[in-house]
Amino acid sequence: MSPELVLCAALDAQRARLPVSEAELASFLRRHGPALTRQLAEALPRPRWSGVEEAEIPAPPDARPDTAALLPLGDYDRILVGFSGGKDSVACALWIADQLRAEGLDPAERLELWHHRVDGAPDEPPLLDWPCTEGYCVALAAELGLPLYQSWREGGFLREMGRDGTPTAPVTFETPSGRRTVGGSGPAGTRRLFPQVSGDLSVRWCSAYLKIMVGATAITNDPRFAQDARVLMVTGERRQESAGRARYAQTEEHRASAPSKGRVVHHHRPILGWTEGRVWGLLRRHGVVPHPCYWLGFGRASCETCIFSQASEWATLHSLHPERVAQLSALEAWTGKTIHRARSIPAQVAQGESFAPAGPWGEFWRRQALVRFTAPTRVRPEGWTLPPGAFHKTSGPT
Numbered sequence: 001m002s003p004e005l006v007l008c009a010a011l012d013a014q015r016a017r018l019p020v021s022e023a024e025l026a027s028f029l030r031r032h033g034p035a036l037t038r039q040l041a042e043a044l045p046r047p048r049w050s051g052v053e054e055a056e057i058p059a060p061p062d063a064r065p066d067t068a069a070l071l072p073l074g075d076y077d078r079i080l081v082g083f084s085g086g087k088d089s090v091a092c093a094l095w096i097a098d099q100l101r102a103e104g105l106d107p108a109e110r111l112e113l114w115h116h117r118v119d120g121a122p123d124e125p126p127l128l129d130w131p132c133t134e135g136y137c138v139a140l141a142a143e144l145g146l147p148l149y150q151s152w153r154e155g156g157f158l159r160e161m162g163r164d165g166t167p168t169a170p171v172t173f174e175t176p177s178g179r180r181t182v183g184g185s186g187p188a189g190t191r192r193l194f195p196q197v198s199g200d201l202s203v204r205w206c207s208a209y210l211k212i213m214v215g216a217t218a219i220t221n222d223p224r225f226a227q228d229a230r231v232l233m234v235t236g237e238r239r240q241e242s243a244g245r246a247r248y249a250q251t252e253e254h255r256a257s258a259p260s261k262g263r264v265v266h267h268h269r270p271i272l273g274w275t276e277g278r279v280w281g282l283l284r285r286h287g288v289v290p291h292p293c294y295w296l297g298f299g300r301a302s303c304e305t306c307i308f309s310q311a312s313e314w315a316t317l318h319s320l321h322p323e324r325v326a327q328l329s330a331l332e333a334w335t336g337k338t339i340h341r342a343r344s345i346p347a348q349v350a351q352g353e354s355f356a357p358a359g360p361w362g363e364f365w366r367r368q369a370l371v372r373f374t375a376p377t378r379v380r381p382e383g384w385t386l387p388p389g390a391f392h393k394t395s396g397p398t
Contacts, residue, residue, distance in 0.1 A: 120156025
């Protein structure tokens, strides 16, 4: 067990009781540190994985063919990694950084992490995303020495869902020279419906309108990429996740490409054929502490209240964060439609069984996920531990 995490958990547990001085904290740790270490260590899950490198998963016969040839990484002016904070996006960032170093290039000069905020601007209260996600992404980017730029559709999920005779909101994105806002003058339209649990992005609009289109808008309107630019967009889909993702191409021409302007944008999925075990292996080699949701038992670090959530996940969320579940239930009542085709959120909570961890370790990660992220983002590889959510089969995009 990582001593860095033990210390952080001990400090967090004491601060949760009452405000104390640093001297009082030091005294607390001297008296209770050994007992806390034993208690937390006993609460840790035992690894269920051998750590052996696994073979690449081949593309199925009906996979989409590549529509672009990947250039040597050093030939791209910028490499942009779609960075959700989940294990797969983290693995993409680590892998690309490793490849750049192998080519004798400094990742900090060429590689950027792009995080799309589904709930809107940083001052918007979270509705779908984990409260800790921004803090985790910012902290890990700083630890890796990589620039992080955020982007969002104004008003986020709630404004897009509530559209009633109004255009889709503008997109705001960060650049090295500051924020830029574009769009918002398109045709009026009405939505007032949750995204559908589907692989079709025309009805699963959260992915399309809050992530994919936001990223494309940012690339198209970033002055750095206006013309004569070579850009690589990297995302972390894997064939093992679903039959639909198994058919994805590995390298494609990106929608933001504009040959007439000399802007070449490729979309590459470097870990498409990786198994989950190989992803965890890369995080372990780099000592990266996974997103707090994995420590709460979740198998994916998508939105906290993802539309793909199953009964057990809703039950777990209800035990951890009942206020958030109530918000989504109220939205179901407002639209007159449920997220699940047959059951409301309360019905799914009643049907499911919570897998939330108990004890001081579970409480520590609950606070990290829902109150304020303060944990280390990297530890020594020999102290790295597989989180409870690893290999936990949960729902996700098809």
